[in-house]
Amino acid sequence: MLNSSDIAQTLDLAADAVPQELRGAPGIVAVTNDSREVEAGCAFVAVPGFKADGLRFAPGALRDGAALVVAEREWPTAADREADPSIAELEADGPLPVVRVPDARLALGLLAAAVEGHPSRTMRVHGVTGTNGKTTTSYVLYNLLVGILGAQKVGLSTTVEVIVDGIARPSQRTTPEAPLVQQNLRRMVEAGATDAVLETSSHGLELHRVAGVEYASAIFTNLTRDHLDIHGDMESYFQVKRQLFERADGPKATNVDDEYGRRLAEDFPEAVTFGTSEEADYRIVEPIELTLEGMGFTLRTPRHGELRLEPPLVGDYNALNVAGAVAVALECGHDAGAVVESVRGLAQVPGRFQRIPEAAEHGFMAVVDYAHTEVGLELVLTVARKIADMSGGRLLCVYGAAGERDAAKRPLMGEVVSRIADVGIITTDDPYEEDPATIADEVMAGADPADTHITLDRREALLEVVAMAREGDVVIACGKGDEPFQHMPGGDVDHHDPTSIREGLARR
Numbered sequence: 402m403l404n405s406s407d408i409a410q411t412l413d414l415a416a417d418a419v420p421q422e423l424r425g426a427p428g429i430v431a432v433t434n435d436s437r438e439v440e441a442g443c444a445f446v447a448v449p450g451f452k453a454d455g456l457r458f459a460p461g462a463l464r465d466g467a468a469l470v471v472a473e474r475e476w477p478t479a480a481d482r483e484a485d486p487s488i489a490e491l492e493a494d495g496p497l498p499v500v501r502v503p504d505a506r507l508a509l510g511l512l513a514a515a516v517e518g519h520p521s522r523t524m525r526v527h528g529v530t531g532t533n534g535k536t537t538t539s540y541v542l543y544n545l546l547v548g549i550l551g552a553q554k555v556g557l558s559t560t561v562e563v564i565v566d567g568i569a570r571p572s573q574r575t576t577p578e579a580p581l582v583q584q585n586l587r588r589m590v591e592a593g594a595t596d597a598v599l600e601t602s603s604h605g606l607e608l609h610r611v612a613g614v615e616y617a618s619a620i621f622t623n624l625t626r627d628h629l630d631i632h633g634d635m636e637s638y639f640q641v642k643r644q645l646f647e648r649a650d651g652p653k654a655t656n657v658d659d660e661y662g663r664r665l666a667e668d669f670p671e672a673v674t675f676g677t678s679e680e681a682d683y684r685i686v687e688p689i690e691l692t693l694e695g696m697g698f699t700l701r702t703p704r705h706g707e708l709r710l711e712p713p714l715v716g717d718y719n720a721l722n723v724a725g726a727v728a729v730a731l732e733c734g735h736d737a738g739a740v741v742e743s744v745r746g747l748a749q750v751p752g753r754f755q756r757i758p759e760a761a762e763h764g765f766m767a768v769v770d771y772a773h774t775e776v777g778l779e780l781v782l783t784v785a786r787k788i789a790d791m792s793g794g795r796l797l798c799v800y801g802a803a804g805e806r807d808a809a810k811r812p813l814m815g816e817v818v819s820r821i822a823d824v825g826i827i828t829t830d831d832p833y834e835e836d837p838a839t840i841a842d843e844v845m846a847g848a849d850p851a852d853t854h855i856t857l858d859r860r861e862a863l864l865e866v867v868a869m870a871r872e873g874d875v876v877i878a879c880g881k882g883d884e885p886f887q888h889m890p891g892g893d894v895d896h897h898d899p900t901s902i903r904e905g906l907a908r909r
């Protein structure tokens with residue numbers, strides 16, 4: 402619980418800047434920026450958003466039991482009272498408790514950390530940022546640490562799920578709002594975690610969702626054009642990502658195969674570098690071998706000689722993701738032998754070239770992947786093609802395009818699949834309110850009808866492809882990965898590619 406002086410200290414304000422009387426509560430028990438989540442005794446932080454001014458919701462928050470309003474401007478003014486007559490009713494019980502801060506989102510992050518007892522101060526929080534590979538690198542580091550320390554000792558927060566004490570719950574965001582970031586970290590500490598891996602998006606940094614997190618280490622994967630709607634230009638996007646390195650108190654690892662990663666290496670001479678280039682401290686010695694179990698490569702390290710790494714992951718880019726995670730694990734002082742062993746036993750990353758192991762009993766490989774653009778398809782199908790060629794089989798691909806966005810990519814997706822795979826089955830992805838048959842026809846327009854047909858029902862398409870598969874084949878379902886639903890016209894329906902594939906296997 403935070404009292405007025407704790408709040409002043411947390412926000413670096415003069416003691417008299419915070420009301421001594423909190424409305425109806427002896428102290429603050431929780432912090433939120435969403436009036437719909439207000440509980441008695443919480444502080445409501447009114448964020449001036451991209452769409453709405455959070456102060457509009459402050460009267461409702463107070464009525465629902467908020468004990469304090471945190472705001473960037475004077476509130477309520479005469480204009481506020483005129484716009485919302487209920488403010489005067491609230492004031493009938495005494496002056497409204499408001500504290501003014503220069504930056505509401507920053508205050509939200511700092512207060513959330515304070516109210517949860519600064520969990521990041523009692524464990525090592527490892528941050529992973531970059532445009533691509535954040536989720537994978539986070540899983541690799543998490544699994545490395547679990548292999549060395551045990552599941553109870555390590556927490557994970559990613560786009561896919563949050564894992565506390567070995568128990569996973571699905572995520573809504575890459576980096577959640579500050580109150581949830583801090584609650585998750587606190588739950589990890591309570592479960593006995595000494596380490597947590599926190600996938601840290603540029604939104605998370607820019608919007609101060611991680612303001613109250615003290616990072617023990619940082620990994621930078623790469624930077625390519627993305628999210629310029631919020632960051633403006635590449636330089637600003639880079640500067641936001643760079644903050645993670647400024648804030649990390651211990652080992653930092655940056656990918657020097659990437660132009661921006663090289664800049665970080667110059668700016669932070671204490672950072673270690675990884676990549677395939679000669680100058681990398683943790684150097685991937687090419688060639689990277691593709692095996693039926695995954696990949697194999699040698700990593701040249703500054704203090705542990707050459708390590709032979711055999712992660713059960715495919716795709717050359719995953720060698721970089723593994724190298725970054727291994728660099729931080731070794732820089733944190735973990736034993737090289739244990740790290741190598743842990744890499745061999747890495748768990749699959751949900752929805753990222755995730756294999757369904759039961760298919761091996763039928764002599765073929767079945768994979769689900771999240772790829773949902775022509776670029777993503779090209780990347781995963783190229784890897785899948787190599788595996789199919791190695792095992793002398795065909796490549797069968799089930800895929801579709803989402804509705805209500807980027808319709809231009811649909812024929813391009815059809816073209817890529819026909820070019821790389823032997824058989825394409827176009828099915829329904831997430832059509833939202835669009836007609837699935839129309840979307841499928843638009844994908845078909847780019848595909849070769851000689852090797853492609855449409856089966857709109859996604860479960861049926863998966864049962865069909867599994868029934869078709871022969872020894873040595875690779876079956877890949879793209880678009881949904883491990884997601885448990887489809888956004889269909891009229892609402893969400895339950896659907897899970899791995900479950901449908903397993904159903905197909907059981908029928909064989």
Ligand SMILES: CC(=O)N[C@H]1[C@@H](OP(=O)(O)OP(=O)(O)OC[C@H]2O[C@@H](n3ccc(=O)[nH]c3=O)[C@H](O)[C@@H]2O)O[C@H](CO)[C@@H](O)[C@@H]1O[C@H](C)C(=O)N[C@@H](C)C(=O)N[C@H](CCC(=O)O)C(=O)O
Pocket residue numbers: 434435436437447448449450451452453454455458573574575576577578602603604605608631
């Ligand atoms: C573009 C973006 O990041 N928007 C974020 C932004 O929304 P906003 O400024 O538009 O909020 P707003 O609607 O104007 O509302 C202002 C304030 O009023 C509050 N409010 C609103 C309604 C109400 O009834 N009561 C109430 O209190 C809101 O909680 C908010 O604090 O501030 C909100 C509150 O902090 C965020 O929830 C919201 O994230 C939205 C939902 C989102 O989807 N963000 C995505 C883009 C995102 O963050 N993605 C990254 C991953 C990116 C990647 O790497 O691919 C992520 O880390 O997940």
Ligand SMILES: Nc1ncnc2c1ncn2[C@@H]1O[C@H](COP(=O)(O)OP(=O)(O)OP(=O)(O)O)[C@@H](O)[C@H]1O
Pocket residue numbers: 531532533534535536537538560575622623718719721722753754772777780781
């Ligand atoms: N190091 C990398 N460099 C380039 N591309 C990569 C890298 N790692 C993964 N990818 C590609 O990006 C896809 C998504 O990977 P991942 O989920 O790990 O990235 P991400 O940054 O977490 O993105 P998101 O937050 O959208 O999940 C992969 O399927 C792969 O195609």
